[in-house]
Amino acid sequence: MAEDAGMLLELYNRMVTVRTFETVAGEYFAAGEIPGFIHLSIGQEASSVGVCSCLQADDYVITTHRGHGHMIAKGADLKRMTAELFGRKTGYCKGKGGSMHIADFSIGILGANGVVAGGLPIIAGAGFSIKMRKTDQVAVCFFGDGAANRGTVHEVMNLASVWKLPIIFALENNQWASTTPLEVSCAVEDISCRAAGYNMPGVVVDGNDLIAVRKATLEAVERARSGKGPTLIENKTYRIRGHFEGDPQKYRAQAEITPWQEKNDPIKRMYDYLVTDGILDEKMNLKIWDDAAAALEEAISYAKDSPFPEPEEALEDLFVNP
């Protein structure tokens, strides 16, 4: 499959934007300017950008507590995202959600979910609704290796398969469920083998290879759109940062992390690919990073210049008809 050079460059750009957003968010969190918790997906950008690059504008995505990449990859506005992380009135959720509960329904993002695996039952509803309304949309749910062990996942995968719902289960196996490594929490190494029990395809993908992620996702999307049902894609990747920013990470050694950073960074790998193919040169690369930094700087200014919500606004938005 020959991928279009301009499109690949654009996707590289988007991975750089995700990385820059999260790096900058991490800095502002460390400086105490972002309240609460943030969970970064640094090192997993090929999965978020790769999967979302295969979707139409009206396709649905549900993301997780580690969801900044999925939001940006689906087209979320950096300013409104940043403002939400800063708890401002101009944020996506008017400061009611924060990093863990962010959404943009206007671009099909049905929300990040703070409950591990919380999005999976909901994606079944999005898929069912597509079927009832007879549109050609698909619905993607991102979740992690930790979420894969929730009982609801079993209910949803069985239901999605028996009803042939247009769903892509995008599992990001980053090897760590909070502080618990895969080998002590999971009876299998390849979680995607569980798909066999639901009579749907389960695919293991090099999740740090953008082109491999796209190839698997395009097949799953095609299958979903043509009414053949769901696919479980397991993007093997690695969580470079702690579970949350500020996590002391006493449970793992830097020696485990370093090879992923040095030899398996999805952005570096894509850079090498694009340079080898003559699509990207160093001058262009610097401009991509500079532009991303400038966009983030603008988003941060927007957030910091935005007002906090009035305390009483906490009482709004509960019901449509109170």
Place this chain on the structure above:
Amino acid sequence: MTERILSASAALSEALHEEMKRDETVFILGEDLTAHAGLFGQFKGLPENFPDRIIDTPISEAAIVGVGVGSALTGMRPIVDLHFSDFVTCCMDELVNQAAKIRYMFGGQVKMPLVVWCPDGAGIRAAAQHSQSLEAWFVHVPGLKVVVPSEPADVKGLIKSAVRDDDPVMFFQNKNLFSRQGPVQKEEYLIPLGKAAVKRQGKDVTLICYGSGYYLCLEAAKILAGQNIDAEIVDLRTLKPLDMDTVISSIKKTRRAVTVHEACLTGGFGAELCALIQEELFDLLKAPVKRVAARDVPMPFSPAMEDFCMPKVADVVEAARSAVSWTASR
């Protein structure tokens, strides 16, 4: 206005026929719906008339409510049948962390037009895991509306409003009342959520009830009338939003109140009512507000024990009498 006598089940089915005909985004989802038109026959006619919109699911409550939540977010108006209300425990995340929170935590970006239909209540010898009345749990969760109808006419008017509402509604209908009959207006009507009904006028004591508690109060009021105690019955119909205005104006008149529900006593909705009443009317009350409720044990199987644990007409009579005599003794 023409009235017919319908059972609560028939009223429910008629209402759903009307709503599904009116709005093609309305559908019903749950376990064992089509074989017998619902476990209790409550959806009679719907499988034949709307074969693509009443859907049998696997026994997967979290996924079922998840389908409700996800389809409500994407343009549909789902009604989820939970089979027995006791099974809310198998989908609490979907109800409490998802359905109740999504509109709010995303800053009002979306609506959640979801109805969760829960057959509840005891008295059918179904024992501990099929007999609970759990409405108070959901009243305690901001973001959910809670409806507990009693008479067939209420069932019809309230389910229609619940289906049209853009917020998630927990709709508890008592299993023992499915075959209860009552007059139901033939012409279309709605009963707004959050509107109580004074179903019997009286001057001595206010009986505040909902669901099956209403029928206990109705019988009790007849007995009390024979003892020269004139009871007023306020059927709340909706617990959230709560029509406290109607409760307060009734108690301002009677100055005594008894709360009646089939759910067990401790932490029940009667406790919330007592708190609200004393906050508003402390100086006016002539007696402490009494609560009638089930005993604080899981519902036992053996008939004599179950009957012992459930609230009875005599309990309501006794509570009302003691409220009235309290005044006399002061």
